[in-house]
Amino acid sequence: xxxxxxxxxxxxxxxGSLVLQISTGIILxxxxxxxxxxxxxxxxxxGDLFVKSLKAIAPLLVFILVMASxxxxxxxxQTHIKPxxxxxxxxxxxxxxxxxxxxxxxxxxLTLTHASVTQTAPNNVSDVLRTLVFNMVDNPVNAMVTAxxxxxxxxxxxxxxxxxxxxxxxxxxxxxxxxxxxxxxxFVIRMAPFGIFGLVANTVATTGITTLASYTHLLTVLLGAMxxxxxxxxxxxxxxxxxxxxxxxxFTCLKESGITAFFTRSSAANIPVNMALCKRLELxxxxxxxxIPLGATINMTGAAITIxxxxxxxxxxxxxxxxxxxxxxLSVIAAVSACGSSGVAGGSLLLIPLACSLFNIPNxxxxxxxxxxxxxxxxxDSAETALNSSTDVLFTAASCQKRTG
Numbered sequence: 001x002x003x004x005x006x007x008x009x010x011x012x013x014x015x016g017s018l019v020l021q022i023s024t025g026i027i028l029x030x031x032x033x034x035x036x037x038x039x040x041x042x043x044x045x046x047g048d049l050f051v052k053s054l055k056a057i058a059p060l061l062v063f064i065l066v067m068a069s070x071x072x073x074x075x076x077x078q079t080h081i082k083p084x085x086x087x088x089x090x091x092x093x094x095x096x097x098x099x100x101x102x103x104x105x106x107x108x109x110l111t112l113t114h115a116s117v118t119q120t121a122p123n124n125v126s127d128v129l130r131t132l133v134f135n136m137v138d139n140p141v142n143a144m145v146t147a148x149x150x151x152x153x154x155x156x157x158x159x160x161x162x163x164x165x166x167x168x169x170x171x172x173x174x175x176x177x178x179x180x181x182x183x184x185x186x187f188v189i190r191m192a193p194f195g196i197f198g199l200v201a202n203t204v205a206t207t208g209i210t211t212l213a214s215y216t217h218l219l220t221v222l223l224g225a226m227x228x229x230x231x232x233x234x235x236x237x238x239x240x241x242x243x244x245x246x247x248x249x250x251f252t253c254l255k256e257s258g259i260t261a262f263f264t265r266s267s268a269a270n271i272p273v274n275m276a277l278c279k280r281l282e283l284x285x286x287x288x289x290x291x292i293p294l295g296a297t298i299n300m301t302g303a304a305i306t307i308x309x310x311x312x313x314x315x316x317x318x319x320x321x322x323x324x325x326x327x328x329x330l331s332v333i334a335a336v337s338a339c340g341s342s343g344v345a346g347g348s349l350l351l352i353p354l355a356c357s358l359f360n361i362p363n364x365x366x367x368x369x370x371x372x373x374x375x376x377x378x379x380x381d382s383a384e385t386a387l388n389s390s391t392d393v394l395f396t397a398a399s400c401q402k403r404t405g
Contacts, residue, residue, distance in 0.1 A: 014190055019255055025193035026263075029200030037205040044202030047263075050195020053188045054269035059144045061181050061272055062293040063156045068178040069289040070160025071171050080284065080399040084291040087237055087395035088299045094233045095225070095301040096331030099308035100324065102225045108218050108313035110372055147268055149297045153290075182279075185272040192260055192273075199263045203378065215376045218313065222380050225305045226387050230254065234391060238398040249397055253277070253390040261389035262382045267296040270389040277393050283400040291399075295392030300335055302384030303348035306373070307334035311355040314369045320359050330358055348384065349373040 007015070033040040135143075135150040143151030163174060231250070238246035256277050261270040271293055278288040308331040315322050322330075334355045352373065353366035373380065 018190065018192065019259070021193040022196055022259055025195075025197035026200050029197045030204055032197075032201045033204035040201035040205035043198045044206075046194050046198030047196070047200075047202055048198070050188075050191055050198070051264050051266065051269050053191070053195075054264065054272055055147060055266065057181070057185055057188055058268050058271045059147050059149070059152055061185055061275065062149060063144065063152050064174075064178045064181050065275065065285075065289040066153060066156035066293065067160040067163065068171075068174045069286050070157060071163035071166070071174055080287050081290055083241070083399040084287065084295075084395050087241065087398065088295060088391075090237060091229070091234060091301050091391060091395065092299070092304050092335045093332065094237070095229045096304040096308055096335055097328060098228055098233060099225045099305040100312070100327040100331055102221055102228070103309050103312040103316075103327070104324070106217075106221050106224075107316045108221055108309070110218070110313050110317045110369065149268065149293055153293060153297070182275075186276060189273055189276055196260065196263045215372070218309075218372075219376055219379055221313075222306065222309055222376070223383055225309065226302060226383050229301060229305070230258075230387055230390070234394060238394060241398045242401045244401070246398075249401075250394060252281075253394040253397070254386075257393050258386040258390035262386040265381050265385050267385055267389050267392075270385070271296050274389060274393050278396060281393075281397055283397055287400055288393075288396050291396045292392055295396070296389065299388055299392055299395075300348065301391050302387040303351070304331055304335035305387075306348045306380060306384055307331070307351050307355050310349075310352050310369055310373055311359075314352075314356055314361055314366065315359050318361065318365070320361070322359065326358075330355055333358065349377065349381075 013021075029040070029043075032043065132150060135148050136154045138146075138148050138151035140151065140155040142148070143155065163171060235246040235250050238249060257270065257274050260273045261267065264270055274292045274296075275288065278292060279285070308327070311330060311334070312322060312327060334351055349370050352370050353363050356366040356369070357363070
């Protein structure tokens with residue numbers, strides 16, 4: 001009788017539960033940070049390698065998949081891109097209103113510091129929109145190198161439309177390249193437990209908890225608003241779309257997309273993770289190959305909350321009376337501006353001076369608030385990215401389920 005071949009340790013690892021492996025990495029990372037802080041800081045190299053790998057492969061993945069999807073799209077087939085975009089806009093508006101309500105119910109006052117912020121913030125909405133338009137016509141090679149996803153999407157759509165008129169053999173080659181890139185992405189994602197282990201260990205060992213203690217109230221308001229959107233508002237939108245119990249899908253997206261986004265703190269780096277999750281959920285590739293990278297650029301649910309809460313906290317600290325209509329207008333303008341801010345270092349935080357200018361708050365004061373934002377960013381930015389990224393998959397899946405349901 002022949003002996004059965006036993007799978008190797010490597011095979012067991014690659015066939016195991018990724019979520020369980022990531023959870024193990026988180027626990028071991030915290031334990032290492034508490035027991036050996038110096039070793040934990042050194043392990044940050046693993047996290048840096050993982051994030052850099054995701055960021056490196058993401059632009060190529062988006063470019064190839066979008067181009068291949070459009071090139072192979074049949075004329076009579078319909079995608080659900082428009083409903084996803086509507087959900088993106090509705091989710092952002094609801095998040096902004098949520099931030100306003102919570103900020104009025106639990107007003108925050110800041111102890112402003114004099115810490116300097118080296119990044120340059122946009123001066124007005126027109127500056128952001130101008131940057132957005134110029135990013136669309138960026139050199140395609142430069143767009144890939146700088147991870148300019150607006151430019152990448154523009155060129156991918158253009159080339160994809162051109163390739164629709166090419167021979168079937170050419171389309172097959174493009175699809176084979178897309179499959180090859182996807183295989184590389186799958187390998188990178190399987191390294192997530194090691195990367196997140198390094199990220200958690202380094203963050204806990206370097207930052208600790210005491211630094212954030214004085215900002216407990218601010219963090220509570222920010223995280224409370226984000227949790228409400230993630231667990232109440234977003235499920236409500238999904239239910240309105242699918243007429244089914246939304247929570248199994250919500251928890252799947254939070255578990256398999258939100259966890260990695262929380263620790264990588266980069267929507268762009270999480271694009272490969274979201275693409276892989278959409279494939280596992282058997283969603284329409286013509287839809288998610290466009291909505292996932294687009295969502296990483298324009299779906300700024302968490303950013304709307306961050307900008308609104310911190311701007312209203314600044315106004316409250318200075319004794320400026322803000323009525324509810326003005327606050328809602330603030331959040332809408334901030335959310336629209338955030339859609340074009342992906343190329344700005346610091347993301348949503350650097351839009352705070354722009355939002356504060358609506359209430360004639362001096363730029364010097366606003367930049368002090370940005371400095372406060374960077375201090376709490378260890379938690380705030382992680383939670384914001386997790387909400388943004390998981391919502392990309394959630395709304396895409398909801399639209400595809402409506403189509404097939």
